[in-house]
Each structure stands twice: as C-alpha cells, then as structure tokens.
Amino acid sequence: MTPRSLAPLSLAPKSIAGRLALMFAIATSLVSMLAGVALFSFQSLELKRHQAEELSARSQIIEAMIRKLEDPTRWPLMTDKLKSFTPADGSLRYRIESADPRFRFTPGTALEPARDGLGVIHADGKRFMTLARRVPAYGRRPEVRLVIAADTAPFDASRYVLGVAALGMSVLTTGLVSLLGWWIARRGLAPVDRLSHRAGALNPADLSLRMPTRDLPVELVGLMSAFNGALDRLQAAYERLAAFNADVAHELRTPLGNLIGQTQVALSRPRDTDELEETLHSNLEELERLRTIINDMLFMARADQGALAANLAPLSLAALTHKTADFLDVLFEDAEVRLEVRGDATVNADAALLGRAVTNLLDNAIRHGVACKTVRVMIEPRDKAVCLSVRNRGGPIPEAHLARLFDRFYRVDRAREHSGEIHGLGLAVVKAIVLMHGGSVFARCEGGEVLIGFLLPGSEGAVSPERETVEA
Numbered sequence: 001m002t003p004r005s006l007a008p009l010s011l012a013p014k015s016i017a018g019r020l021a022l023m024f025a026i027a028t029s030l031v032s033m034l035a036g037v038a039l040f041s042f043q044s045l046e047l048k049r050h051q052a053e054e055l056s057a058r059s060q061i062i063e064a065m066i067r068k069l070e071d072p073t074r075w076p077l078m079t080d081k082l083k084s085f086t087p088a089d090g091s092l093r094y095r096i097e098s099a100d101p102r103f104r105f106t107p108g109t110a111l112e113p114a115r116d117g118l119g120v121i122h123a124d125g126k127r128f129m130t131l132a133r134r135v136p137a138y139g140r141r142p143e144v145r146l147v148i149a150a151d152t153a154p155f156d157a158s159r160y161v162l163g164v165a166a167l168g169m170s171v172l173t174t175g176l177v178s179l180l181g182w183w184i185a186r187r188g189l190a191p192v193d194r195l196s197h198r199a200g201a202l203n204p205a206d207l208s209l210r211m212p213t214r215d216l217p218v219e220l221v222g223l224m225s226a227f228n229g230a231l232d233r234l235q236a237a238y239e240r241l242a243a244f245n246a247d248v249a250h251e252l253r254t255p256l257g258n259l260i261g262q263t264q265v266a267l268s269r270p271r272d273t274d275e276l277e278e279t280l281h282s283n284l285e286e287l288e289r290l291r292t293i294i295n296d297m298l299f300m301a302r303a304d305q306g307a308l309a310a311n312l313a314p315l316s317l318a319a320l321t322h323k324t325a326d327f328l329d330v331l332f333e334d335a336e337v338r339l340e341v342r343g344d345a346t347v348n349a350d351a352a353l354l355g356r357a358v359t360n361l362l363d364n365a366i367r368h369g370v371a372c373k374t375v376r377v378m379i380e381p382r383d384k385a386v387c388l389s390v391r392n393r394g395g396p397i398p399e400a401h402l403a404r405l406f407d408r409f410y411r412v413d414r415a416r417e418h419s420g421e422i423h424g425l426g427l428a429v430v431k432a433i434v435l436m437h438g439g440s441v442f443a444r445c446e447g448g449e450v451l452i453g454f455l456l457p458g459s460e461g462a463v464s465p466e467r468e469t470v471e472a
Contacts, residue, residue, distance in 0.1 A: 016192075017185035024181030025174050032170035043162050047155045048129075052118055055131040055148050058085075062094070062146060063135055070139030072102040079105050090124070091151035098144040114147050127152045191216055195224070207235040252293065255286040262286075296425040300408070303432035309350040317379045317388055318344035320351065324358045328366070335366050336373070343379035345386040347456045349437055357433040358388070360426040361452060365392040368450075382455060385439070389453030396445055405443045405452065406431040430454065 062082070069078060082094045082105055096105035114121050114130035121128050128149040137143045195211060202209050210231060211224045266279040321341050325332070332339060339362075347354075365375045369392040376391045397405075404410050409424040431441045439456040 017182055017189055020185035021178050021182035025178035028177040029170065029174045032173050036166035036170050040163050040166050044159050047158055051129055051150060051155055055129065055150055059131055059133055059146060059148050063133065066135045066144060066146065067138060070141040075103055093149040095147040096144050097147065098142055100142050103141055103144055114149065121149065191220060207238060252290065255289050258286045259283050293425065296429055300428060300432045303436055307436060309353055309436040311350045312348045313351065314346050315349045315351055315354065316344055316346055317386065320355055321358055321377050324355055324362060328359065328362055331363065331366050337366055337369065338374045340374055340376045342376065345379050345381060345458055347386055347458055349456065353433045353436065357430045360430050361390040364426055364452065365390045369393060381458065384458060385455045386458040387453060387455050389451045391449045391451050393449055397450060402443045406441055
C-alpha cells in the first residue's frame with residue numbers, strides 16, 4: 001500500500017492570494033472596528049457635552065431671572081415664562097423646588113427627582129439629561145433649586161445613525177480592501193504562476209533546463225538560484241549514475257565475455273583433463289574478479305547509505321603501513337620500488353577497513369608510477385587532524401582528472417591500461433572508508449610527484465614528531 005499523508009483540516013483558502021486577501025480583510029476589519037469604536041465614543045462624548053452645554057446655557061439665563069426676584073406676587077410672571085420655554089412635546093422640562101410654596105414651579109408633566117449637577121432620569125418612558133442647581137436666597141425669597149431636563153432622544157438618534165454609519169463604513173472598507181488585497185496578491189504572485197508553468201515544463205529528456213532568475217522579485221531570486229543549484233546537482237548525479245552504469249556494464253562485460261569465450265573454446269572439441277583444468281583456473285580468476293567488483297560495489301552502497309566505521313580502536317598509522325607493505329612485498333619487488341614511511345600518528349579507526357584503504361593507495365602508487373623508484377608515505381599533523389599521503393613520481397595529472405580520481409571506475413588513462421588487472425574501484429573504496437571514519441580525501445601534484453591521501457581526526461596528543469624511514 002502506498003503511504004499517504006493526512007492533510008490537516010483547515011478552513012483557510014488554499015491559494016496564497018486567497019490567504020492574503022483573508023488576512024487583509026481580518027486586519028482591515030480589526031482596524032476599522034477600532035477606528036469606528038474610537039470615533040463613535042468620541043462623537044458620543046461630544047454630543048453629551050453639547051447637550052450639557054445647552055442645559056448650562058438655559059440654566060444660566062433662568063438663574064439670572066430668579067436671583068433678583070424676591071416678591072412672591074411677581075413669581076407668576078416667572079412661571080409663565082418657564083411655561084413658554086417648555087415645548088409642547090415635553091422634550092424640555094423645568095422645575096423649581098423651594099421650601100416656600102409661593103416660589104415653586106411644578107409643571108403638569110411628571111419629572112422624577114434629580115440629583116445636583118448633571119444626571120439622568122427617566123420619565124414618561126423617556127430618558128432625560130438633567131442639570132440641577134441651587135439659587136441662593138434673596139430678600140424674602142428662600143433658596144430655590146432649579147432643575148432643567150432635556151430629552152436625550154435626538155442625541156440618541158444621532159448616536160444610532162453614527163454607529164450604523166461607522167459599522168457600514170467598516171464593512172464596506174473591509175470588502176473593498178479584501179478585493180483590492182486579492183487583486184494586489186494576484187498581481188504580486190504573477191511571477192510565481194509563471195515559475196509554476198516553467199517548472200511544469202521541466203522534464204528528464206532535457207536536463208539542461210533551468211528556472212529563470214531574471215526579472216523576478218528579489219525574494220524569488222534566491223529561491224530560484226537555490227532550486228537551479230539543486231537541479232545542477234541532480235544533473236551531475238544523473239550523469240554520474242549514467243556513466244557509472246556504463247562503466248559497470250563494461251567492467252562486468254569483460255570478465256563475462258572471457259568466461260563465455262573460454263568455455264565455448266573448451267567445449268568446441270574434446271579436451272583432456274589438463275586443458276580443462278587450465279580453463280577452469282582461468283575461469284576462476286575471472287570469477288574472482290567479478291566477485292571483487294560486486295563486493296566493492298556492495299561495500300560502497302552501504303557507505304553511501306551512511307554506514308559508519310565500527311570497532312574503532314587507537315591505531316598507529318606507521319605500524320599499519322608497515323603491516324600493509326608486508327602483504328604487498330611481491331608487488332614492490334616486481335616493480336623494483338622502495339617504500340619509505342615518515343612520521344607517525346595515532347587515530348581511532350577500524351584496523352581492517354583502514355588497512356584496506358592504505359593497501360589500495362600503495363597498490364595505486366606502484367601501478368601508476370612513472371620511472372618511480374621510491375614510494376613515500378608521509379604521516380603529518382594538520383591542526384586537529386592527521387594527514388597520510390602516498391607520494392610517487394608520476395606524470396602530471398590535469399586538475400580536471402585530479403578532481404575525479406576518487407570516482408568509481410574512473411581512469412585517467414582512457415585506453416584503460418591494466419584494465420585486465422584492476423577494475424577502477426580502488427580509490428573509490430578509499431574515499432568510502434575515509435568518509436566512514438569522518439575524514440576526507442585529496443589528490444594533487446607537487447614538484448613532479450603525485451600525492452594521494454586522506455585526512456582523519458587525530459587523537460589528543462597522539463601525533464609523534466619524530467620521523468623514521470623504513471625501506472621495503
């Protein structure tokens with residue numbers, strides 16, 4: 001069953017433009033609501049202040065009329081004026097309270113008692129703002145209390161209209177900003193749509209296709225550059241894989257062809273026991289070569305999957321090189337090559353794996369040396385690492401080849417010299433082993449010598465400064 005991921009349930013739009021428009025709408029609605037509430041509150045306070053000022057102005061006029069009035073016989077003139085000031089709809093009401101009944105004014109309309117200063121009362125199902133002030137006694141007139149009440153309905157209606165207008169403007173603004181936000185987002189994301197169409201045109205038939213990086217917003221240039229870099233790496237990996245497959249086919253075809261040819265020759269006519277035994281020995285050599293290729297490929301496949309070296313233990317590189325040279329003694333003698341080992345250091349490594357890497361380096365130096373009488377192994381400290389390099393006198397190797405010496409099945413000699421003896425995986429195995437130990441490999445030419453080696457993390461205080469020379 002093919003695994004599939006469960007997408008989280010989300011109410012957000014799937015498109016970026018939709019999400020941006022939604023975020024614009026939310027932000028605008030919040031800002032509009034805050035602005036509307038602030039404007040509504042400010043206008044409400046202003047309306048209340050305006051109504052209070054109106055009551056205060058009326059109160060001052062009436063107080064001025066009352067202050068100099070002390071004759072009870074003239075009080076009816078005051079009450080007549082107050083009645084004339086009172087509108088028929090009762091939206092404005094007056095009342096004068098006094099301990100002396102002769103200086104009172106109580107209209108027919110009901111009016112609840114009001115506190116001094118500004119206040120709010122309810123009468124006849126209406127809401128009134130009140131202003132109550134005391135007028136000091138004067139002559140025969142005792143102190144009186146003047147109460148003016150104004151119906152708040154007109155101001156409440158203004159506040160209601162203002163609130164509805166603010167809400168409507170908020171909704172309208174939110175809608176317009178959402179539409180504009182969606183349009184702006186679509187315009188802004190147009191390069192992304194173009195890139196999507198261009199990405200859809202990518203296909204393995206033409207690995208050279210790349211995403212455009214010109215005429216793009218700054219935010220997308222870096223992304224496209226990184227994406228093109230990934231495409232470059234994929235193309236390089238694909239090309240290496242294609243070359244690797246071709247090399248594998250070539251390397252396996254040669255021994256298989258030899259096996260088939262020798263077997264067909266042996267079966268072409270009757271053979272005696274010695275001839276058949278010779279054919280079997282020859283076939284066994286080819287089978288051993290096939291096994292070596294397959295084992296090396298399986299080993300590097302495990303290394304590619306991230307396998308690390310196990311059985312790590314302190315190991316002297318000089319001692320390991322001497323031990324390895326003993327196994328290659330016949331090769332050194334046949335090639336009439338002398339081995340020198342200089343320096344020493346201790347590293348934590350798997351002896352079997354690292355011994356295999358040193359063996360491959362020495363074998364490579366012996367086989368590919370040009371007029372080489374000495375192969376030198378230099379073991380040197382490098383900061384917190386240890387460097388082991390194998391040097392031999394060889395022909396100059398171009399930089400393009402040096403960078404690929406550790407590739408699988410790669411040979412500098414395009415004519416494939418020694419192809420019957422080696423299969424081109426020696427240095428690739430060295431690189432895999434060194435990477436399993438957390439190190440790195442290198443290859444360079446210096447002063448007519450070819451240096452191929454590796455760097456490994458060194459143990460604390462494990463580098464020995466003295467040098468020794470061992471001949472083989």
